[in-house]
Amino acid sequence: MSQRDDDPAREAARLRRELEEANYHYYVEDAPTIPDADYDRMLRRLQEIEAAHPELVTPDSPTRRVGAQPAEGFAEVRHAVAMLSLDNAFDHDEVRAFARRVAERLERDPEAIDFCCEPKLDGLAVSLIYEQGVLVQGATRGDGRTGEGITANVRTLKSIPLRLRGEQPPELLEVRGEVYISHSGFERLNERARESGGKVFANPRNAAAGSVRQLDPGIAASRPLEFCAYQVARIDDERWQATHSAQMDGLRHFGFRTSPAMEVVTGAEGLIDFCQRLGEKRESLDYDIDGAVMKVDDYRSQRELGFVSRAPRWAMAFKFPAQEQTTTINDVRFQVGRTGRLTPVAELEPVQVAGVTVANASLHNMDEIARLDARIGDTVIVRRAGDVIPQIVQVIIEQRPTRTRAIDMPAECPVCGSRVERAEGEVDAICSGGLFCAAQRKEALKHFASRRALDIDGLGDKLIDQLVELEWVKTPADLFRLEVTRLSELPRVAEKSATNLVNALERARQTTLARFIFALGIPEVGEATAGALATHFGTLERLMAADEAALTAVPDIGPVVAAHLHAFFAEQHNREIIDDLRRMGVTWEEVEVAERPRPLTGETWVLTGTLEAMTRDEAKSRLAALGAKVSGSVSKKTHAVVAGPGAGSKLERARELALTIFDEEGFLARLEQLEQGGMPGETHDE
DNA sequence: CCACCTCGAGTTCA
DNA sequence: CTCGAGGTGG
Numbered sequence: 001m002s003q004r005d006d007d008p009a010r011e012a013a014r015l016r017r018e019l020e021e022a023n024y025h026y027y028v029e030d031a032p033t034i035p036d037a038d039y040d041r042m043l044r045r046l047q048e049i050e051a052a053h054p055e056l057v058t059p060d061s062p063t064r065r066v067g068a069q070p071a072e073g074f075a076e077v078r079h080a081v082a083m084l085s086l087d088n089a090f091d092h093d094e095v096r097a098f099a100r101r102v103a104e105r106l107e108r109d110p111e112a113i114d115f116c117c118e119p120k121l122d123g124l125a126v127s128l129i130y131e132q133g134v135l136v137q138g139a140t141r142g143d144g145r146t147g148e149g150i151t152a153n154v155r156t157l158k159s160i161p162l163r164l165r166g167e168q169p170p171e172l173l174e175v176r177g178e179v180y181i182s183h184s185g186f187e188r189l190n191e192r193a194r195e196s197g198g199k200v201f202a203n204p205r206n207a208a209a210g211s212v213r214q215l216d217p218g219i220a221a222s223r224p225l226e227f228c229a230y231q232v233a234r235i236d237d238e239r240w241q242a243t244h245s246a247q248m249d250g251l252r253h254f255g256f257r258t259s260p261a262m263e264v265v266t267g268a269e270g271l272i273d274f275c276q277r278l279g280e281k282r283e284s285l286d287y288d289i290d291g292a293v294m295k296v297d298d299y300r301s302q303r304e305l306g307f308v309s310r311a312p313r314w315a316m317a318f319k320f321p322a323q324e325q326t327t328t329i330n331d332v333r334f335q336v337g338r339t340g341r342l343t344p345v346a347e348l349e350p351v352q353v354a355g356v357t358v359a360n361a362s363l364h365n366m367d368e369i370a371r372l373d374a375r376i377g378d379t380v381i382v383r384r385a386g387d388v389i390p391q392i393v394q395v396i397i398e399q400r401p402t403r404t405r406a407i408d409m410p411a412e413c414p415v416c417g418s419r420v421e422r423a424e425g426e427v428d429a430i431c432s433g434g435l436f437c438a439a440q441r442k443e444a445l446k447h448f449a450s451r452r453a454l455d456i457d458g459l460g461d462k463l464i465d466q467l468v469e470l471e472w473v474k475t476p477a478d479l480f481r482l483e484v485t486r487l488s489e490l491p492r493v494a495e496k497s498a499t500n501l502v503n504a505l506e507r508a509r510q511t512t513l514a515r516f517i518f519a520l521g522i523p524e525v526g527e528a529t530a531g532a533l534a535t536h537f538g539t540l541e542r543l544m545a546a547d548e549a550a551l552t553a554v555p556d557i558g559p560v561v562a563a564h565l566h567a568f569f570a571e572q573h574n575r576e577i578i579d580d581l582r583r584m585g586v587t588w589e590e591v592e593v594a595e596r597p598r599p600l601t602g603e604t605w606v607l608t609g610t611l612e613a614m615t616r617d618e619a620k621s622r623l624a625a626l627g628a629k630v631s632g633s634v635s636k637k638t639h640a641v642v643a644g645p646g647a648g649s650k651l652e653r654a655r656e657l658a659l660t661i662f663d664e665e666g667f668l669a670r671l672e673q674l675e676q677g678g679m680p681g682e683t684h685d686e
Numbered sequence: 687c688c689a690c691c692t693c694g695a696g697t698t699c700a
Numbered sequence: 701c702t703c704g705a706g707g708t709g710g
Contacts, residue, residue, distance in 0.1 A: 337696070362697060364703090389697045389701075427704085524706075526694045556692080558707045632701095635691055693706080 008049050012056050015046040019062040020163065027158040027226075028257045060134045060162035064155045065221065074148035074215075077139040081233045083125060083176065084144060084310060086293065086317040092272050098294070098316040099268035105313065106301055111267035114297040116244045117274045118262040120317055121228055122288035123180025123208045126154060133169025135162050140212065144310075153212055154179075156221035159228075165255035170237045175251060177229035181208045182287045185224030202381060202394035203324065204288055229256040230293065243297045264297055275318045282320065291319040324383045325358075326396065327351040329376055332363065332407045336415050338443030339523060340431045344369060344407060346380075346392060353384040361390045365427050369407050373397070377404035415439040435573075442468050444521050448476040451617075452527055453519035454511055454586075457504040458497060466490055476519070477580035480505055509585045513540060516588060520578075522568045524561045532556055533565075539590055540578070544569045599674050601627035606634050608651055609644030611664055619667075626674050634659070642667045 005011035019042055025033040043062060050057045057063075089095045103110035127147070129137040138154030140147040154160055157179070164173070181189065181204040189207060193200050201207035211223040232240065232247045240247055248258050261281075265274050275292050282289060296302050296314040305313040331347045344363040351358055361382060363369050372395050374380065379399040384390045409429050413420055418433030431437050435444065445464050449456040456479070467473040472482070482505065487498035511519075517540075518530035525533070536554045537543040543565075551562035568574055605628045607616055614622075619642065620630045634641060634653045641654040642662045654661050662670060 339695075341696085343696075356699060358698075360698065364696085384698085388699075390699090391697090524694065528693060556707065560706060631692065633692065637691070687710100689708105689710085691706105691708085693704105695703095697701090 008053050009056055012046060012049045012053075012061075015042050015049070016058070016061055019043060019046065020161070023062065023158050024161065024165065024255050028255060059136070062162065064152075064162070065158065074150060074213075077137065077142075077147050077149045079127060079139070079142075079145055079147060081174065082144050083127060083141045083147070083233075084307070084312060086315050087311045088291075089316050089318045092275070095271050095275065095294070095316070095318055096268045099271060102296055102301075102305065102314065105305055111269065113301075114243075114264050114266055115271055116248070116262065116264050116295045116297040117271065118230060118259040118293055119278055119285070119289040120291040120293045120319075121178040121180045121259075122205050122290045123178040124205070124212060125176060126150070126179050126212070126227075127233065128154060128160065128175045128177070130164055130169065130173040130175070132171060133164040133173075135160065148213070150212055152217040153214065153220040154227075156217055157225050157227050159226050159257050161255035166253055169254070170235050170240075172234060172236050173232070173254070174234040175229050175256065176231040176233050177227050177256070179208055179212055179225055179227050180204065180287055181211075181224055182226060184286055185226070189224055203383075227257065229258050243299055244295050244302070245297050247299075271318075279320060289320070290322070291317050293317050321352065321355045323354045324381055324393070325351040325353045326379055326381055327358075329374060329378050329380060329392075332376055334410055334414050336413060336431050336437060336439035336443075338440060338447055338521060340434065340437065340440050342409065342413070342420060342429045342431060344409075346374070348380075348382065351382065353382055353390060356384070358382055358384060358390045361392050363392065363407070366409055366429070367427055375400070375404035375406055377401055413437055413439075438468055441474070445473065445476060445479070447521045448519045449479070449508075453515055454508040455515075456501075456508045458501040459504070463490075463493070463501075475577045475580065477577055477584050480509070480581075480584035480586070509587060511586065511588050513538075513588045513590075516540070516586065517543070520568070520574075523564045525565065529557065529561060544575075544578075599626055603628045603639040604631050604637055605629070606631055606638050606641045606650060606654070607644075608634075608641065611642070611644045611667075613664060613668060619671075622671055622675070626671075 005014070019039065022032075022034050022039050022042075025031050046061070047063050050061065050063055087098075089098055099110045099113065099115075103113060106113070125141040127139045127141070128135060129139075135155065136151070137149060138151045138160075139149055142148060155162060163169075183204065186201070186204040186207060190200050201210065207223065208225060211220050211225055214220050229248075229251045232251065240250060245262075245264050248262060252258055261278065263274060265271060271294050274294075278289070278292050294316050296305065302312070302314040307313060327349045329346045330349055332344050333347060334342045335345050336342055344365070346361050346363050348359055348361060363372070363374065372380075372392060374392065374395050377400075379396045381393045381396065382390050383393045409420065409422070411420055412418065413431035413433055416431065416433040416437035416439065418431055418437060420429050421432050422429040431440065433440065435441050442464055445468065446461065448454060449459040449464070459479070464473075467482075472486070473479055482502065484495065484498045484502050487493050487501065488495050512534070514527075514531045514534035517525065517533055518527050532554055533543055537546065546565075548559070548562045548566050551557055551565055552559060557565075600623065605623050607619055607630060611619055623630050628639075631638070634650045634657070636657060638654070638657070638659055640660040640662060641651065642664070643651045643654070644664050651661070
């Protein structure tokens, strides 16, 4: 810790040096050297000195990082060396073609050329100029020839050195790099924005670009912006003319951060291998990348290759398929779900997002539409990230055409014409038609036939649509009246598939009470609740006879679910369907099968990732047979987590909580041990 | 009453 | 997978 000094100039200089050193280790090396409190104390002391002696303020002082006075506007900056864009390669063949072109021009073997490769960060390019080792200017790319001066803003970035490290800085150095925001920084930023009711950003790139273009450097200072250097544009030092990778080493020496994933590879196959590996790592990185940048490493070769009009011949960007795209909302239709809920679905101009064509995206409800301020005709950003489901992230208001249409909830159900109701304070609008509504009837049947309910194979969506529209099937019981000869009359249903369906129905008649209760589709009664009801009451008769008090006595059932259940069974129509189903031969074992030892009783297990030896359902039922509860979310109450390959956030959370984690092999061993009735450490001698 | 855990329901494309 | 809300335990 630095002590006071009689000479303010000397003390200020020392504080600056120490603060910058601490900054470097914290933000560039990721290895803090002094406690935050010491850093703050030193910074405050420097501010005091500078306030008392304004003549001692220097442009490279760390106090400038907190943000100087707002500028009037941004000055235009002309780039001495143009900031070019790169040609793009979208597949491996185009990468090979790049290596071949380079090799031909250099008259060398394409497999003998070294390339320096690194991830292409998804942020914004900036240029930094250092004179006598001091940062004097920062500028955006702009159109490549002229950008905007953002010096005050870049000074606030802690990973940008205000003064170059090391002895003998060059007279002049111009460095290019990317300003970006990491995923974790982005989360923190939006979290803060939500709390204070500020602007929530759509993605890290927009947030970074928006922050850099703030006139008030204080705002930039408060944003988690980071800088990663990737190019030396100008330098007046002979030693720097060997290779690109050596230049990058030099930049690290000066105190810049460069990409830790940077590699020198050889030949076209080396490039492809790099792109491949980077693609595999992409999801696990803490920052967005949109591809890889590949540069001929040898500086002399670069000069020999030179430029075509807009881009260098010695570099190429390999682009991953975009995870985000812009497109337009062509129309919005309202879909009716099993519960009668009306869901607005945007019909989009089809776009390629992360390798697939996206034409639809749910808008969820009217509140979401209001939040997005979406209208028909709007241009929107569509994302298909870690999950598979496309979502509309943001409307680009600036691109709103003059003639857009508001999205209105219809007053009547688009399927059955019944009145649409939206209760006070409710998010969802509901079609009042109930089972009179063909859409709700179809969804109820799909639910009834689904895998976790009666598991009727061969009864797909299309077939259900036909059966309902022809009015052959009005209730689930009608399904069991279908005959092969009638079914074969339908278009696209031959005798073979009709027979399969009838056989599947035959098999489905024999089920379990839990599946049957679940299949009924009672609101708020899913698989877990149905299971709890089945074990508690044992027979359907007892369940149907139960009043709300008796229902609330079941674990995990409160007044809301009890009311739904009571109302459902009180409805004459529903009782008739249940009677009808039993008349059609739907049965289940009244008593649970013979008791086996249940060593996992009271434990909660979580499955995540993919299992190879068995399906997740199978694993779940085997655990359930041992008495364990299988849940979907990891919490403090979880006893063990089974993590297959591709496990994500749940595994991470399990690690944080230091829970027992099994891989598939260990899990299988444990399962078999338990199923044989063994407890760990127990022996089975006669 | 609040904090936390669970459950239910909805979600797109090939 | 994620969101919202029901249920429960402190």
